[in-house]
Amino acid sequence: MVQICEVESALAKAVADYIYPDSSGEVMTSAIGFDVKICRGWPQETELGNDLMASPGVGWITVNQKAGSTVDKTRYRRAWYSRENDTAFGLTLLSAKSGDTVTFQGVAAYEGVAGAVIDNIAYPVQVNSGDTAVLIAQKISAKINNIGHSDVSCSGATLSVNYPDTIYGRVGECVTVARELSRTEQGFNVSIFAPSIEMRDIMEQAVLAALLEAPLSDLDKREVGYLDFSGREIIDTNLNANLYRLDLTWKIEIAWTETMQSVPALWPVGIVNSDWAFGVGGTAIPAALPPVGAIRFDAWYDMTNSIDQQCATALDAPEWLYRLPGNAVLDSKGVASWPEASQQSIDQEISSAISCGLSFWAFDSYEQDNTLSLALSLYLSSNNKGSLRFCMIGQSSNWSDTDSEDGYADVLKRDINLMSRNEYMTVMNGRPLYFVLDASAEQLAGLPGGLSQAITFVRNAVSAATGQNPYIVYLSGAALADYDNTIAAQNVGADAAGAYCTPRLSGAPQPYSALVRAAENDWDGRSNTGFPMIPTAMTGWDQRPLVDRPQEFYPLSPALTDSNYYMQALAPDIATHIMNMTTFLQSSTESPASVGLIYAWNEFAEGGWLAPTYSQTGPDTTRVTTVGSAIKNATHESVFPDLPFIT
Known part of the structure; x- marks a missing residue:
């Protein structure tokens, strides 16, 4: 693609080659009888004055794009x-x-x-x-x-x-191969600065001779048209003595092209x-990338909910506004809030997730009448889900209900019923994917028969309803190096183990690359246990808003300070980390479900997100578009690899 600067350089070179035809020696001889300085841009005033007043005088010829001269000349056939x-x-x-x-x-x-x-x-x-x-x-x-x-x-x-x-x-x-995308006509001024009218006349003839015959051979003729002379303007008014200026204007068409190998x-x-x-039938098509899904924590959809209010309070300090959800608003006092979710707003969010390349959302499970389930309800009623599926992250801490006949809460039975839906995420030939969050012994005390019996209850109920044995993944809230949950996962009868998130705080700020390293070490560590696993990729971890403004819903250790965090990630680095996870899944024998989890779609308060976020000019979708582009390109390469790289 030819640039404006390249055209300016070509014009200057054509003039220089004409005035100084022999540039091979140490001393160049001017073909017009006196020296001329030729360049792009404008001469420095003091240097120009000294050159013009010297004896003999030295002329200047400069080349610049003419302001306001651009004219659209685009043709509409874009043939390669x-x-x-x-x-x-x-x-x-x-x-x-x-x-x-x-x-x-x-x-x-x-x-x-x-x-x-x-x-x-x-x-x-x-x-x-x-x-x-x-x-x-x-x-x-x-x-x-x-x-x-x-x-x-x-x-x-x-x-x-x-x-x-x-x-x-x-x-x-x-x-x-190339094709032309647009074409413009650009004007260029070749300006002559001379110490006398006679020298200006000689320099003008040299410029005309150089450019009227110049093919501009260094430029691709398929991208640059012919050079046309279009104007002459003498500019002598109010100039110092010994300064005679003349502008010669030329026009040329320049194409903007796209190329590929x-x-x-x-x-x-x-x-x-x-x-x-x-051209031969009956051969297999290679699989696309393993599916990846993102965790949802849905305290961003109803400001009448006290948890939404706490999240807004934590993030409406000026330094954290960029972490508010994309539809957030600030009142005249800078207090943050957001409108109640609607079908339209969730449909827009579904479109964002699809463009991000996600295969599914993993919803944190709350009671059906809790507004933290509002986004789930609107997802289920959407007609625009398309390729975006969903699964649930059951919270075993809220499964018990001593008033029910079987001892299990409605929230667990709701999760079981959801696994019969067509859009529910499945793995390994139709098995519904169900994540279960770890809980303390105190939280599980009310479960009849404990967690192991509860998981058996889930298996039996889902198998009876769907004919499929659910694939249950036991999630911890910490990295394997800090808490090995694989033995607990085996003891309760889970199919695999994983982590909701994997930060490893050090007491000091750490770069995002350290969080990536912690997550990817966690994948390797889990693989080495010999127990099936599902990897989790981390988009960030920074709880400083909650340290600065403690909230009841987010109980933090008193030892946690505002120095314990990971620096904000750049979108391309997040994309690379997620693509590393897909590569890991393709090569891992310890992750038979071949599905990846991302922390998170919208954990804005804790610092992990992909979803659009707040900015004064409108939602910031940088992470969505960057990750989506990486997944789209890698998926295309997986299904349609370039011939030289086929193995």
Whole structure:
């Protein structure tokens, strides 16, 4: 894409090449009989004055974009075209097909693809600039041997197979393709500053001769049009003695283009490997990324709720306003609040979650008539859920009800009923995913038969209603290094263990990278226990608003100070951490459910969020768009990988 600065430089160079045609020596001789300084931008006043007053005088020629000269010249056909490489690919085949051998030769001048086909199975490898024929043959041989083809040998740049196999090769270079997105006409002033009218006339003729004939050869002609002379203006008014100025105006069209690398199609029909084929039916499509979901804590939807009021109080200090939910408002005194959630507002939030790349929301479970369940109710009634599913995080501390016939509370039975819904998140061939938060012995005292019997109650009820055994994950509120909940998970009959969040505070501020390290160490540690696990990615942890303004709903340790926190994460770093989790899931044998959890969608008070947040100019969606873009790109690459990287 040609930039304005490149056009200015090209104009200045064309003038300089004309006035100083021989620039190879240490001393350059002017072709017009006196020296001229040629540059982009404006001359420094003192230097210009000294040059003009010198004997003999020194002229100046400057090049600048003309203000207010931009005119839209966009055409609307955006066809792709190829940009041919300047030289040959360099890598060739001595013989494309010779029965039982194929030999490569040369050195690759560009990136590309090379490969061999043995009995209709293709083995492609990526070619990098500078790769030799021998290296390419070795790459292909290694790929073939990794797949288990034992009849192939490599000698130098030659691949050989034993009868009755046949082999042939292909090579091709990557080509840059481009298309024009918009085009503008830009004006440029070539300004002449001379110590006399006579010298100005000579300099003007030199500029005209240089630019009227100049092809501006350094610029791509598909992006830059012809240079047209459009005006001449003498500017001598109110200038100092010995200063004669003339502006020559030129117009040129400049295109703004989009480019990308196009990989050659060497085998338009044929098998690539055991999982991929082009033009051949019956082959499997590789799985997309493992699904990831985000935890929801829904104290942001009804200001009549005392918990919403506490959250607003904690965050309406000026330094924490950026952590308020995106629909928050401030009154004239700076007090924060938010409107009651509506179907429209939750539908908008669903759209944000889908654009963020989430597969599901994990709702903290509260009683149905509690306004902390309002967002869940509006999610369930939405017609816009689309691909966004949901699951529940049961709080075992509120499961007991001594007044009920079976001893279990309605909130637990509501969770069980929800698992029959079509949009409920399932894993491992249809098993409803259910998270259970750890609780203290005191909190579980009222449960008949304890937590183990309660989980059995859940399994039996869900299995009876759905025909599927729920996949129950026992969550702790701390990192494995601080509390190993895997034994407790096994004792209560859970299928897997995990963590709601994994901060490891040190008594001093820590960078977000330290929180990432703590979370990813937690994944590895849980994998090493040998008990099935689900990983949790952390978007942040910073409880300083609650330390500064303590709230009843958030009881904190008296030892917790405002020095115990992680610094705010940048959106790209959060995206990288989440993508690391998907990579971990793809390679882990200890996470059979192959699903990831994110802390959190909207834990604004504790400092972990993806959801849009408050700003004076409207909701800040930076994290949504950045994470969504990373997941979208990685999903596309997973389903439609570039040919050079297929394994």
